[in-house]
Amino acid sequence: MEVRISGTHFPLETLGPGQRLGIWFQGCALACPGCMSRHTWAPEGGTTEEVSGLLRMWEEALGRGADGGARGGGGPPHQP
Numbered sequence: 001m002e003v004r005i006s007g008t009h010f011p012l013e014t015l016g017p018g019q020r021l022g023i024w025f026q027g028c029a030l031a032c033p034g035c036m037s038r039h040t041w042a043p044e045g046g047t048t049e050e051v052s053g054l055l056r057m058w059e060e061a062l063g064r065g066a067d068g069g070a071r072g073g074g075g076p077p078h079q080p
C-alpha cells in the first residue's frame with residue numbers, strides 16, 4: 001500500500017520529547033486558518049512511499065536511538 005508524503009526527518013528534536021522520526025504526509029483538504037503547512041495541501045504533491053518503506057525508516061530510526069515519532073501534514077487521515 002502506498003501513501004503520499006511531503007517529507008521525513010530524523011532526528012527531529014522540536015516536536016516532542018527526545019529524538020523522533022518525523023513524517024509529514026501530503027494532501028489536506030481541511031484548509032485550517034493559519035495553517036503553517038500549506039505546501040502539504042496539494043493532493044498530488046510530494047512523493048509516494050510504500051508503507052513498508054516507512055516501517056523500514058522507523059526500524060532504522062529505532063536503531064539510531066529514536067524515542068518516538070511525530071506525524072504531521074498534510075492530513076494523515078486523508079491517506080489510505
Ligand code: SF4
Nearest residue numbers: 028031032035073074
Ligand atoms: S495540514 Fe493540518 S493545520 Fe494545515 S489545513 Fe491540514 S489539518 Fe489543518
